[in-house]
Structures are given as C-alpha cells and as structure tokens.
Amino acid sequence: MTGRTPLLASPQLPMKLVVFPEFFIQGWTGQATLEDYKREILIQVPGDETRRLAEICVKYGVFLCSGALEYDADWDDRFFNTAFVLNPDGELILKYRKFNTALPYDMDTSPHDMLDALKEGWSGNRSMLEHLFPVVRTEIGALGAFVCMDGHFPEVTRALALNGAEILLRPTAMPEPMVSRVVWRAENQVRALENTAYVIAPTIGRVKSDELPQTTWPGGAMIADYRGVVLSATDYPGEGYCTATVHLEELRRQRMIDERNFLPLLRTEVWREMYSQSIYPPNQYVDQSPPDSHARLSERAAYGVIRRFVAQRVFTQPQGLTDE
Numbered sequence: 361m362t363g364r365t366p367l368l369a370s371p372q373l374p375m376k377l378v379v380f381p382e383f384f385i386q387g388w389t390g391q392a393t394l395e396d397y398k399r400e401i402l403i404q405v406p407g408d409e410t411r412r413l414a415e416i417c418v419k420y421g422v423f424l425c426s427g428a429l430e431y432d433a434d435w436d437d438r439f440f441n442t443a444f445v446l447n448p449d450g451e452l453i454l455k456y457r458k459f460n461t462a463l464p465y466d467m468d469t470s471p472h473d474m475l476d477a478l479k480e481g482w483s484g485n486r487s488m489l490e491h492l493f494p495v496v497r498t499e500i501g502a503l504g505a506f507v508c509m510d511g512h513f514p515e516v517t518r519a520l521a522l523n524g525a526e527i528l529l530r531p532t533a534m535p536e537p538m539v540s541r542v543v544w545r546a547e548n549q550v551r552a553l554e555n556t557a558y559v560i561a562p563t564i565g566r567v568k569s570d571e572l573p574q575t576t577w578p579g580g581a582m583i584a585d586y587r588g589v590v591l592s593a594t595d596y597p598g599e600g601y602c603t604a605t606v607h608l609e610e611l612r613r614q615r616m617i618d619e620r621n622f623l624p625l626l627r628t629e630v631w632r633e634m635y636s637q638s639i640y641p642p643n644q645y646v647d648q649s650p651p652d653s654h655a656r657l658s659e660r661a662a663y664g665v666i667r668r669f670v671a672q673r674v675f676t677q678p679q680g681l682t683d684e
Contacts, residue, residue, distance in 0.1 A: 414450030
C-alpha cells in the first residue's frame, strides 16, 4: 500500500474491494438501436473509461469491479454486457461477458450465441468453463463475476466455484415487480451457501423510469457470507452503499470440513444425463447478426423450447391456450 492513500470505511478497516452495479457507467435504455449504442453508449474494455477507473484504484489502493456495455471491433454487429475487475495497480485482471442475457429486455449478446466461433479462437489448455467463467486469484481471494440475470441460474456460480472462486461479484440492475426483493435476497444467499463463497451483489436504486413507468429499481445491495448469512444490505432505493468484512481464512476452513460443504458432494454422473441434450440452442448468431433493436428482441424468445417441453410433458399447457 506504500505510496497510496487508503480508502477507509473506518480507521481500523481499510477497504480493499469496491463493487459497483450493472449499468453503473452507461445507464439503461430500451429505445436505442444498435447504431445508437455504437454511437453514444458502448465503450471498450479496456478503454478510456477503465483507465479513469484504474487511476482511482491506484490512488486508493483498491480492487474495483464494475460492469459495462462493451463494444468489440471483432464483432461489429453486436455488443456484450461485461463485468471486469481492476487491481490496485490499475491492471485489468478479469473480464467476464454475461452468459444469460435478459432476452426480453436487453440487446447484449451471450457467448453461448456464438459458442463454436469463440472456441476456434481459444488457445492453451484451459477448459471451456475456464474460458467462459474466468476466475482470478489475488491477495484478497479468488474472484469471479456474474451479472444480474446470471444469478437465476445456479450453474453459473457453480462453474465459478468449481474454477476456484471464493468471492462472487454480481453487478446487477434488479427491477421490481419483475423480480421481488425477497427473491433477489434469497438468490444471493443460496448462491453463497451452495458454493461456500461470499456473494457481493450491488444493484441500482433508481426509483423512476420514463421508459418503464410500472417498474422500479428499489435498491437492496447486499453482501452474503459463505453460510448464506446477509452481512450488510441497503434495503432502500437511491444512492447508498453497504460494507462487510470478508473472512477469507474462515471460508477456506469451511471448505476443508464435511459439514455444509456442498461442492465435494456433487453426484455428477446423474446430473450429466440431465444436461446431455441441448435446451436453449447455441450458436444462433454465428452466421447471422443478432437483433439490432429492442423491437426485435422477441426473435430470441424460447417459444420453440417451451413447445418442445409441452410435447415432452415437461410442461403442461393451460386450458384454452393454443400455439397460435
């Protein structure tokens, strides 16, 4: 920490990690086209904005995690919702692209939509899970990131945990009534407990949106420990923050014992069969461009999968509802 000005929560507690919510830099809109995004909204990671944030990391000696809507010149017809981590030296040490995009609301593309094309560019001996769900090992613990909608799918944090993550960072814009605060809190607690990991989950607290007048972003940033216990939360909208101490060695001791330690208990032979066939199709946007406006997002909907589930008797169709 020599030469840096510590960012202090109190004189006894120097802050080491700061996590900001989804859309922290650019905000959210449901009206922009792809050209609007490229002209006015998207940034590059790394780029000018991350360099400014890196200066803050160096000044205060902190790790910083945030999210951004990212432009990648190699994929000019799409963009990504990307979480990233900067270290106290201002270096970009982790970049994760949101895997489970919010299909009805957001235009970002998932790596799953271009999976085979991505695989062609991978090098080295890392597995597919390591490429898609990266973890970085630091002096404050092994960090992994997941974004908003990813938290609805236990497989994402399970992949991060099996890649070694100890602290799971979840930049989010949690909307009500689409997701209630009760569900939000429960998800973060369960993701922490089932993976014996900390979950740090900031979310935006904007009260009103002209575009979605029936929706609020009510706050509720929270930190849950490896037992699923909420350590700190801001259960109100508007600007705020919550803090907590990460007891890394206690987490590591918990991972060494048999009780309430779930990762070593995975019975993978059976679960492998459950996922042996594709459900939501991959590679939808390898040979074609994804929707270029919010008006076209219904093209990504999973209606075909729902109909297949009805035919397989996974789902039961309600009376009076037809496929038309």
